Amino acid sequence: MTEHARRAALGHTPAPPPEPAFPDPAKLFADMLFDPPAGPDAAIAGPARDALTYRRVRWLHERISGEDPLLHHPAYLRELLELAAMVDPSVFHVLFLHHCMTLGPALDFGASPEDIAGLALGPAIGAALMTEVGLGNSSAGIRTEAVWDPVGEAFDLHTPDAGASKYPPNVGLRGVPRVAVVGARIVVDGVGRGTGLFLVPLRDAAGPCQGVVITPRPPTGLLPLDYAAVRFDHVRVPAARWLRDGATITVPGGHHDPLDPAARSRRSQGQSRFAWGAIATGMAAVTRAATAIALAHAHRRRTVGRFDPQTPALAHRNQQRALFGAHAAALTATVLARRATDLCWRLPVHRAADRGLPPATMRTASLLKVTTDRLAEQAVSRCRRACGAFGFFAENRLIDYQGLAMAFNAAGGDNQLILLDAGWSMATGVEYEPPAAPDDPQAPDASGRSAAPLERHGWAGLFRARERLLHEELVERLRIGAERGTDPFVLRNDCADAAERLGEAHAARITVEALIHDARSMFGHRVAEPVLDDLCLLRVLEEVSAHDGRLLAAGLLTVDEVRTLSARIDAVCARLAPHARALIDLLDVPPGLVRGALAGDDPIGDLTT
Ligand SMILES: Cc1cc2nc3c(=O)[nH]c(=O)nc-3n(C[C@H](O)[C@H](O)[C@H](O)COP(=O)(O)OP(=O)(O)OC[C@H]3O[C@@H](n4cnc5c(N)ncnc54)[C@H](O)[C@@H]3O)c2cc1C
Incomplete structure (x- = not known):
């Protein structure tokens, strides 16, 4: 065992390790072992398919394993998991369970250095x-x-x-x-x-x-x-x-x-936190891959119709709304996934005093898992539908990605239970203060309505106000129920929907704040700022549209603002349309790795021969 691994396993602050020369994940996943299987391996499910999955994992481990766990090299682990999710979701699942859900608790809870090195080296899979x-x-x-x-x-x-x-x-x-x-x-x-x-x-x-x-x-x-x-x-x-x-x-x-x-x-x-970082990473990756496949397809495909002289599918506003919206979700999930790994993969520095993450951090981390999973499920589903029949067949990958996103509705912690827990913990004040009302003399009314909620400078105010109002409502209902001596189970049951909505509102606020703070620094060097800002705007408009009735009822949006939402989304799509190629590049899906006919250069040829 290296000195670094021994010190880290013992909970001492390790000296920064020399970065080992890990093999480039893109080169690993380009190997023919990851080509679509033929012959008996081609089974969609069952022991032959599972054997292929573990063969792939073993092959990867032979090339990347050392006695120092990959959690000590989070940037590499993140890249490995991202590509695994894009190339083979089953391999992703096995890898994250091993490197995060087994090695994470082993490191965090103080397994022996020998056991940690044994796990990191294999051959047993966690x-x-x-x-x-x-x-x-x-x-x-x-x-x-x-x-x-x-x-x-x-x-x-x-x-x-x-x-x-x-x-x-x-x-x-x-x-x-x-x-x-x-x-x-x-x-x-x-x-x-x-x-x-x-x-x-x-x-x-x-x-x-x-x-x-x-x-x-x-x-x-x-x-x-x-x-x-x-x-x-x-x-x-x-x-x-x-x-x-x-x-x-x-x-x-x-x-x-x-x-x-x-x-x-x-x-x-709480050891689930190691999974949450990985799941968020995988969800962001499959959302990007699905969007890259579907956008490229819509860019290439021609359609016919009464007023339609064989235009590209992506020229249609309905396709733009579906796929640019998916792109905005992919970008958002990527921003959140980076935050999730930064939070969730922290390892103890001084074991004696370190008992995991504080409750508020755990709440945020769990909501990042839920949010990235929901973004992925909705976006991949849109991509699949936008590709018509192609989207249905496993050879085009989208259904694999959807399966992964659906698995994490429950796996890694049930999404609804996480939202409920978040709502209850905020309502009972566990390391939580609701967002303060703005100290803004121009705020038009007591609800703290943001002056321009649909403009970038007004987004945070809108989402903070929504959270504050839902928090007030839930706290008040719980207070009245307690005063009346309502049975605690009945009271919580009656307030469950409000608790879930508070959890969702908090997750949405975290998301918007992350977009405002992180999107430009993460992507600003790769795409023109107006394009990036439009993607962020699109995500915000979609989130607002999903709740427009409640926001209107709460006085946080005006009737005119609600009426213009759809036109605003159309306007963003129209501005993004000329940048389709740049948008595909921004998704950072290595060409060729995703495989599948729809991701190739000649889908019609590939699908018919
Ligand atoms: C593909 C896949 C792989 C998995 N792999 C693993 C694994 O490797 N290891 C492992 O340990 N687990 C694994 N799981 C299990 C996963 O962690 C659980 O599915 C998850 O924790 C939810 O538990 P459950 O399925 O028993 O659902 P339940 O706990 O029954 O929850 C289902 C629904 O019931 C309701 N509900 C339940 N309890 C309450 C409550 N107290 N209050 C209000 N509503 C409630 C909610 O509506 C909830 O959405 C996996 C799951 C999947 C789908």
Whole structure:
């Protein structure tokens, strides 16, 4: 193990490492191994497809792995994940689970330097086993048990019943060595100590490890992988494989944890942050790839019609609205993904004092995951529809991207539950102050309406005012309900929609502020500023349009502003239309890597021969 890796694994501030000479990801993914499979490998799903996925991952690992985890090289990890998502979403999924969801908690919670180096070097591929099949929102109430055995000085990992089985991690393929970070309820002397994390080998090349029961699930077409249900039958986990994160068990003396059981469970759940950075990265990447494919297609394709002398499809305003809107979403997701990795992939500097990210940062990070996933799902769906029949067929890639975006509605933390959590935590003041009303004498009314909400200088004011009003409304409803002695479940149920909308409004505000602050610095050198500003404007106009009725009702938009929204979107599209080629270049999708007929030079020839 290198000195840098050892110091980092021990939680010391590492000296800046010399950047290793990693191979260029674009060259890696250009290898013929990533060409569309032929013969038996061409199966859309099932063991042959899964075997190809892991062959690709192993091949990549042979070229990029060292004993220093890639999380120590976030720029490289980001680029690797971006291209993986564009080239093969299943490979992306396996890579992020290994490099982020396994190595992340291992580094953050203090796995041994040897285990970290072992994980980083392979050959075992990492997985995360949190969700249990039997209960909704199960990660908040993990039932798999890790019972401390003081005699053997080890934990007894056990699944008490079928409902506590882990479902659906992709660990079902034979012959692939796997190791997982497993969430389990720690029990010491018969007392529950909250959910802890354990590093557990699941299977080696010969089969499942003793006591690990893996039941493969049938193949599935969207994001094909070797999904499975897993249960543990009294598996012995040595104390060294407990990701103890500052907690201790001594004989005699018992269990000591700086966190109480509820805080310990929250901290263990919080390891999802490593996924959020990766998911945001993948979502931004597939949105860019889908938009690049669809824009190029619409630029090239001719249409016929009554008033239509074979114009390019992209000359039609409906195509422009769909695809420039998708482009604006791709750009926005890319801005947010950069923020997400900066926040989510932070590693502890001083382990003794460092117990994860503060609640407000976790809230922001989780909302970045939700927002990028929603942007991706909507934008990829538009791209798919805009390509007609081409969009439907897997050989043109768009459906693969859509499958990835759909997977993350739930995977990495359910989007709706994240929004609800965000809303509740803001309403109850967990590290949150609502945006202050503007100190603007020109603000026309008490709602704090921005003077020019649809102009760039007015965007932040509009989204801040929306959030402030929703926060006031929710806090007031909760206050009245509490005063009346309403049952807490009933009260929250009645306010759930308001909480979700507050979560969405906060996410939208973060998004707009990120666009204002980051878009020019990230993209300004690659495209003319008016074009970039128009893309940002388009995203804002689309977000405003989606909520125009409520914004009007709240007095944050005027009737005239609502009436002009559609015309404003048209005007932006008309200005962007002459820049279609520059817009495709801005998406930074390496030519040739995406593959698929629609992404090639001669789609008609490729699709008919
Ligand atoms: C492709 C894919 C891969 C996955 N891979 C993994 C993996 O490798 N490891 C792993 O651990 N997990 C994995 N998961 C599981 C994923 O983390 C869960 O799907 C997610 O956490 C949501 O849990 P759930 O599916 O049980 O849905 P539920 O928790 O049942 O939520 C579904 C819906 O029920 C409602 N709901 C549930 N609870 C509440 C509540 N308390 N209040 C209000 N509404 C509620 C909400 O409307 C919510 O949207 C994967 C999922 C997918 C789709």
